[in-house]
Amino acid sequence: MSRARKALQGFEPYDPAFTPCRVNLSANENTHDVPMPFFNALREAMASTPLNRYPDPMADDLRRQIAERHGVEVENVLVGNGGDEILFNLFFTFGGPGHALVTCPPDFSEYANFAKMCEMPVVSAWRDPETFAIDVDALVAAVNDVQAAMVVLTSPNNPTGDLVDPAIVRRLLDETDALVLLDEAYVEFAGVPELLGEDKSLVGWVAENPRLMVLRTLSKAFGLAGLRVGYLVADPAVVDMVGAIRQLYSEDVIAQSVAVQAVGHRELMVPVVADIVDQRERLAERLAERLAALPGARVWPSSANFVLLRVPGAATVRARLRDEHSILVRDFSAAPGLADCLRITVGTAEENDLLVDALTSLVKETA
Ligand SMILES: *Cc1c(COP(=O)(O)O)cnc(C)c1O
Numbered sequence: 146m147s148r149a150r151k152a153l154q155g156f157e158p159y160d161p162a163f164t165p166c167r168v169n170l171s172a173n174e175n176t177h178d179v180p181m182p183f184f185n186a187l188r189e190a191m192a193s194t195p196l197n198r199y200p201d202p203m204a205d206d207l208r209r210q211i212a213e214r215h216g217v218e219v220e221n222v223l224v225g226n227g228g229d230e231i232l233f234n235l236f237f238t239f240g241g242p243g244h245a246l247v248t249c250p251p252d253f254s255e256y257a258n259f260a261k262m263c264e265m266p267v268v269s270a271w272r273d274p275e276t277f278a279i280d281v282d283a284l285v286a287a288v289n290d291v292q293a294a295m296v297v298l299t300s301p302n303n304p305t306g307d308l309v310d311p312a313i314v315r316r317l318l319d320e321t322d323a324l325v326l327l328d329e330a331y332v333e334f335a336g337v338p339e340l341l342g343e344d345k346s347l348v349g350w351v352a353e354n355p356r357l358m359v360l361r362t363l364s365k366a367f368g369l370a371g372l373r374v375g376y377l378v379a380d381p382a383v384v385d386m387v388g389a390i391r392q393l394y395s396e397d398v399i400a401q402s403v404a405v406q407a408v409g410h411r412e413l414m415v416p417v418v419a420d421i422v423d424q425r426e427r428l429a430e431r432l433a434e435r436l437a438a439l440p441g442a443r444v445w446p447s448s449a450n451f452v453l454l455r456v457p458g459a460a461t462v463r464a465r466l467r468d469e470h471s472i473l474v475r476d477f478s479a480a481p482g483l484a485d486c487l488r489i490t491v492g493t494a495e496e497n498d499l500l501v502d503a504l505t506s507l508v509k510e511t512a
Contacts, residue, residue, distance in 0.1 A: 152264045167471035168499055170490040173303070173331075173451050175368035177420065177493055183413040190402040200398045203388060207401050210408045211376055215348045220381040223388055224404075226395040228330055228362040228375030233259045234387050235295070235358070235377075239324060240265025244294035247287050249279050251482040253303050253328065268293065274482060277305040277445065281313045288321040296321070299328040300345075301335050304477055304488040306447030308335050314347060318354050324383075327359045330375075331449035333366030338419035341366065341411060345448075348378050355380035365450060366418050367407050374404040421450050425491045428452055428501070432489075435505045441485070442508075451490045453477075459485040462507050470503040 146154060161172060169176070204224040212219045225231035232255060240246060240263040247268045248256050257267045268291055270284040279298075288296050296317055300309035309327070317325045329346055336345035348359045358379035364370040374396070377384070429444055429452050436442035436456065443455040456462055463476040474490075477483040489500060 153262060156258070156262065162476075164467055164473060166467060166473040168492065168496045169473045170492050170496060170500060171473040171475045171488075172370070173365060173449070173488075173490045174370045175365060175417065175421070175450070176490070176496060177368065177417045179368050179417060180413045183407070183410050186406040186410050187403050190406045191399055194398050194402045196398060198398070200394050200396060200401055202393045204396050204401045207374075207396075207405050207408070208376075210405050211378075214408055214411065215343075215346075215378060217348065217351065217378055218381070220384060221351060221378050223377040223379065223384045223391075224396050224401075225375050225377070225391065226400075227364060227373040228328070228360050229255060229259075230373075230391070230395055231360060231375050231377050231387070232256065232328075233263070234391050235326065236260045236263040236265050238387050238390055239294050242266070245291045247284070247291070247293045247296040247323070249284065249298060249302075251277070251305060251477075251480060252297075252299050254480070256297050265294070266291070271482065272305070277302070277307055279309070279313060281310075281316055284313070285316055285320050288317065288323050293321070293323045295324040295326055297326040297328060299330070300347075301331045301447065301449040303331065303449065304451065304453050304475070304483070304486070306445055306449050306451065306453055308345060308448045311347060314350070314357070318356060323356070325354075325357050327357065329359055330362045331365055332361070333418055334422055334425070334450045335448040338415055338422055341415065341418060351378050351380065355382070358383055363404055363407055366421075367411070367414060368417070369404070369407060372400050372403055374400050374407075421491050424494060424497055425450065425452065427494075428489070428491055428497045431501050432504070435501065436508065439508060451488050453483075453486055453488050455485045456487065456504075456508055457485060459487050462504070463487055465507050466500075466503055469507075470499070472500055472503055474500070 208219045208222040211222045245266040246260045270287040298309045333342035336342040362375040433444040445453045459478040466472045475488040477486040
């Protein structure tokens with residue numbers, strides 16, 4: 146351990162605390178069956194892709210398909226092995242000692258982890274402890290105070306579920322000099338399902354705002370978490386810089402050809418996203434109803450494919466859901482600012498019913 150680079154000491158392999166369960170609502174994956182024509186297009190791409198040649202390093206076919214999706218230029222698109230790889234490469238590129246990242250926790254814990262690995266100081270502009278609202282004045286001040294290299298906002302935020310007010314992004318662009326990274330991993334669930342969230346996305350701002358970078362992924366709405374495809378829409382100078390330092394072949398040939406089909410056939414996923422959005426509203430309503438009498442319980446509104454709730458004894462509730470009902474959810478009770486909080490991925494109607502009934506019976510016993 147002591148031989149490792151100093152900034153890396155203390156890091157441990159990621160453990161998602163995954164136990165095989167009948168119902169897994171712990172990782173914000175898409176648990177729905179995908180429509181048959183979508184599945185067939187992907188399977189055909191998989192089967193017809195030769196494996197003997199190296200991949201196209203910049204994945205230009207996929208970049209073209211993505212550029213077409215968003216009405217941007219190919220030069221604005223960078224593909225990566227999941228959004229995670231792009232996050233790391235952005236912090237590696239623009240971070241380092243004296244080049245701080247400002248985050249708004251509670252948010253995606255990988256931001257702080259990856260930044261620390263890249264020796265990028267992390268400054269926290271904490272959200273309101275009850276509503277999770279961002280204090281925009283404090284945020285702008287924090288960015289300017291340290292002359293931050295970058296500020297990251299998550300819209301909708303993981304794990305709190307709220308969408309970022311575009312006015313906050315506007316103020317960061319107008320009143321600071323930082324790069325502004327907007328993580329839209331869940332944006333497909335935030336808007337009109339027919340538009341797959343484009344009505345809530347700020348991708349359209351990139352052309353006029355060269356310091357804005359928007360991160361997207363196929364891991365959530367597209368149901369392709371295992372494929373590892375994410376992308377960044379940003380100024381061509383950012384794309385070239387990060388493109389120059391990234392691992393040449395991190396996006397393999399199968400991922401590239403399958404992702405071209407997935408993005409090309411995206412309208413086939415509209416009914417799936419629409420159902421997840423319906424289910425989310427139903428799940429949040431029913432949880433709020435069943436927990437209404439419980440002191441200290443709370444369910445936050447969500448624009449994503451998960452719901453955050455607070456229940457007394459959350460860690461115990463989570464363990465009993467797993468052990469007695471074979472249902473897996475994510476426990477955030479040890480995370481700063483998220484005492485007694487559980488995050489539940491929106492599943493199919495059937496999965497959500499099982500979850501609501503199991504949770505209700507456990508909470509009654511515990512109360
Ligand atoms: C899931 C997620 C990502 C990206 O996930 P990948 O599977 O690496 O594409 C990025 N940001 C947030 C907030 C996420 O929850």
